[in-house]
Amino acid sequence: MRARNLASAPALDALVQAAAFGDGAARVRAAGRLMTLLEQAPHRLPELYRTLPEERWQRPRLVLGITGAPGSGKSTLVDAMVFELRRREPDWRIGVVAVDPSSPFTGGAVLGDRVRMMRHATDPLVFIRSLATRGHLGGLSLGVKGVLRVMALLGCDVVIVETVGVGQSEVEVARIADTVGVVLAPGAGDSVQMLKAGLMEVGDLFIINKADTPGADALHRTLLQALSLAPTDDLAAGPDGVDAHAGAGAHAAPHRPDVLLVSATAGDGIPALVERLLNEHAADPARGNGRPDVRQDARLDVREAVLESARRRLERALDAEPGRLDEILSGALPLEAAVARLFEEQLNHE
Amino acid sequence: MRARNLASAPALDALVQAAAFGDGAARVRAAGRLMTLLEQAPHRLPELYRTLPEERWQRPRLVLGITGAPGSGKSTLVDAMVFELRRREPDWRIGVVAVDPSSPFTGGAVLGDRVRMMRHATDPLVFIRSLATRGHLGGLSLGVKGVLRVMALLGCDVVIVETVGVGQSEVEVARIADTVGVVLAPGAGDSVQMLKAGLMEVGDLFIINKADTPGADALHRTLLQALSLAPTDDLAAGPDGVDAHAGAGAHAAPHRPDVLLVSATAGDGIPALVERLLNEHAADPARGNGRPDVRQDARLDVREAVLESARRRLERALDAEPGRLDEILSGALPLEAAVARLFEEQLNHE
Numbered sequence: 001m002r003a004r005n006l007a008s009a010p011a012l013d014a015l016v017q018a019a020a021f022g023d024g025a026a027r028v029r030a031a032g033r034l035m036t037l038l039e040q041a042p043h044r045l046p047e048l049y050r051t052l053p054e055e056r057w058q059r060p061r062l063v064l065g066i067t068g069a070p071g072s073g074k075s076t077l078v079d080a081m082v083f084e085l086r087r088r089e090p091d092w093r094i095g096v097v098a099v100d101p102s103s104p105f106t107g108g109a110v111l112g113d114r115v116r117m118m119r120h121a122t123d124p125l126v127f128i129r130s131l132a133t134r135g136h137l138g139g140l141s142l143g144v145k146g147v148l149r150v151m152a153l154l155g156c157d158v159v160i161v162e163t164v165g166v167g168q169s170e171v172e173v174a175r176i177a178d179t180v181g182v183v184l185a186p187g188a189g190d191s192v193q194m195l196k197a198g199l200m201e202v203g204d205l206f207i208i209n210k211a212d213t214p215g216a217d218a219l220h221r222t223l224l225q226a227l228s229l230a231p232t233d234d235l236a237a238g239p240d241g242v243d244a245h246a247g248a249g250a251h252a253a254p255h256r257p258d259v260l261l262v263s264a265t266a267g268d269g270i271p272a273l274v275e276r277l278l279n280e281h282a283a284d285p286a287r288g289n290g291r292p293d294v295r296q297d298a299r300l301d302v303r304e305a306v307l308e309s310a311r312r313r314l315e316r317a318l319d320a321e322p323g324r325l326d327e328i329l330s331g332a333l334p335l336e337a338a339v340a341r342l343f344e345e346q347l348n349h350e
Numbered sequence: 351m352r353a354r355n356l357a358s359a360p361a362l363d364a365l366v367q368a369a370a371f372g373d374g375a376a377r378v379r380a381a382g383r384l385m386t387l388l389e390q391a392p393h394r395l396p397e398l399y400r401t402l403p404e405e406r407w408q409r410p411r412l413v414l415g416i417t418g419a420p421g422s423g424k425s426t427l428v429d430a431m432v433f434e435l436r437r438r439e440p441d442w443r444i445g446v447v448a449v450d451p452s453s454p455f456t457g458g459a460v461l462g463d464r465v466r467m468m469r470h471a472t473d474p475l476v477f478i479r480s481l482a483t484r485g486h487l488g489g490l491s492l493g494v495k496g497v498l499r500v501m502a503l504l505g506c507d508v509v510i511v512e513t514v515g516v517g518q519s520e521v522e523v524a525r526i527a528d529t530v531g532v533v534l535a536p537g538a539g540d541s542v543q544m545l546k547a548g549l550m551e552v553g554d555l556f557i558i559n560k561a562d563t564p565g566a567d568a569l570h571r572t573l574l575q576a577l578s579l580a581p582t583d584d585l586a587a588g589p590d591g592v593d594a595h596a597g598a599g600a601h602a603a604p605h606r607p608d609v610l611l612v613s614a615t616a617g618d619g620i621p622a623l624v625e626r627l628l629n630e631h632a633a634d635p636a637r638g639n640g641r642p643d644v645r646q647d648a649r650l651d652v653r654e655a656v657l658e659s660a661r662r663r664l665e666r667a668l669d670a671e672p673g674r675l676d677e678i679l680s681g682a683l684p685l686e687a688a689v690a691r692l693f694e695e696q697l698n699h700e
Contacts, residue, residue: 043685306664
């Protein structure tokens with residue numbers, strides 16, 4: 001794998017130059033290849049910084065996270081948001097990153113071999129990339145960050161990151177995005193359970209999609225109640241379960257997130273949603289999910305790249321000499337001594 | 351945090367001895383504290399092996415994974431499975447590990463401070479533990495393995511691991527469990543999308559819960575069709591999307607998983623489900639998800655513990671000297687040289 005890439009791919013710095021300063025189709029093609037390279041080798045992200053002057057280190061102006069369960073209509077909503085952003089700001093470039101194996105944005109050709117977006121496929125100011133969710137989470141998170149940097153090189157003003165489901169990947173998105181919208185829809189799973197399963201903590205804004213279908217009003221009421229009962233920093237049930245919170249209506253969170261109703265297929269509520277998302281970050285740049293300054297942001301990427309690179313080297317060394325795992329098991333080699341020996345061997349390899 | 355634990359907790363080897371050979375409530379209490387210790391410091395798992403003779407290294411006889419979307423009734427199903435297992439094998443000890451922040455198995459007292467299971471809370475042969483899903487995935491995965499080892503020390507014959515949602519955590523469960531059941535239910539999200547989002551690949555068995563409610567038959571037909579169309583090793587949509595597969599009915603997978611219909615609340619179909627799950631592993635011990643031998647299994651845990659321990663050490667070193675991240679950013683210090691320098695410093699700390 002690695003040998004093939006080295007043989008056929010241009011150097012990372014050449015791709016960075018072409019993605020940042022190239023023209024037309026060649027620029028987009030270089031960006032796609034750079035994304036593929038950074039998805040396979042996310043620890044190489046620091047090379048991108050070294051290749052560019054610091055004023056080109058920026059992320060896109062705004063990174064929006066959109067998450068929710070399968071069936072909530074996330075992809076249709078993202079499509080409608082792109083349409084509205086293009087209408088509202090005709091000069092802006094818009095990126096979409098789908099971290100979702102079920103995403104319909106797959107099979108096409110825009111940026112690499114796993115990209116497509118139906119009605120925007122021929123729009124020269126819309127860039128779409130789909131990312132696999134395989135591999136360990138540190139690598140995935142760094143891979144998404146790499147794609148965002150390349151979107152910035154392409155001049156994207158806003159990038160929408162779409163993730164599926166509940167769990168670890170949603171927490172990671174919340175760390176990457178400036179603002180996170182959680183999509184709910186009538187009939188798409190038990191929404192109260194879904195909120196408890198970690199979605200409530202990551203949402204800056206809650207979006208009830210399919211608001212024109214039966215059950216939307218009931219879902220809206222349930223959501224508002226759940227949000228008003230939620231403690232700000234802890235959603236764990238009390239010792240007596242759900243009932244323990246039933247009388248705690250006065251326990252309103254100071255920064256209670258908004259709830260918007262939309263219909264992505266009909267386009268209803270989409271302009272208000274986009275307005276709200278654009279204002280969210282502008283209104284309060286210092287909030288928790290807000291973007292740190294460019295240099296601090298780059299430092300965090302470098303930190304993760306160092307850890308990822310170290311992990312890859314140590315994995316190779318461990319797998320080349322499996323006998324040492326038995327030494328640790330028998331107690332002949334304490335774990336900390338084994339780690340130290342690995343470090344030492346890596347130095348002798350230099 | 352660490353200092354507090356060192357001051358108040360007995361040594362890991364004393365907890366292992368008490369969990370493996372102690373009596374009654376003291377044994378269970380030691381097991382709960384050992385689980386907490388291994389959840390906070392998963393890289394210490396190899397110490398458990400060193401403390402025990404190799405014949406006590408075993409995992410539980412059978413580890414069953416149960417996964418599915420919120421709203422599919424997983425927790426009720428797990429509860430019904432425990433009931434049936436106890437009825438069928440009165441001498442067996444049963445463990446439940448809920449890797450799910452929305453699990454109702456929280457707030458009680460059986461093993462540590464985040465455990466409960468309604469009707470089994472007073473059953474001395476049922477052990478329940480809830481695990482948080484915070485932290486990076488490697489640590490979480492190792493934490494679950496630690497809990498499984500402690501369940502084995504308590505003499506558990508079968509342990510059910512319940513996880514929520516779709517995504518990374520489900521793939522990890524598939525690696526840990528001997529057999530994985532995917533739970534679907536009418537109305538719990540768009541089931542076809544959910545299957546595409548990674549669930550189809552991890553399932554050895556598909557369980558349609560709430561089979562007595564409207565929509566169950568339609569869900570059953572949709573699922574059977576999706577399974578018969580699924581290639582064995584790749585579920586990616588073709589370049590033309592879903593339609594590309596519509597005519598590929600002859601493309602049946604050689605090991606097509608079974609589909610069972612149950613109603614967890616009524617208890618319908620639960621005996622057949624448990625029978626099927628117990629037989630799944632017995633029938634084909636060599637299949638992909640099957641359990642490797644005890645020593646190989648322990649080696650993999652040690653491998654992950656070494657990587658986790660190294661990560662923790664390198665994180666501390668990086669955070670103690672943030673200036674070096676700037677050196678990497680400027681290009682003054684190449685990434686690989688920075689990694690080597692970190693390794694070297696760790697040696698000098700010895």
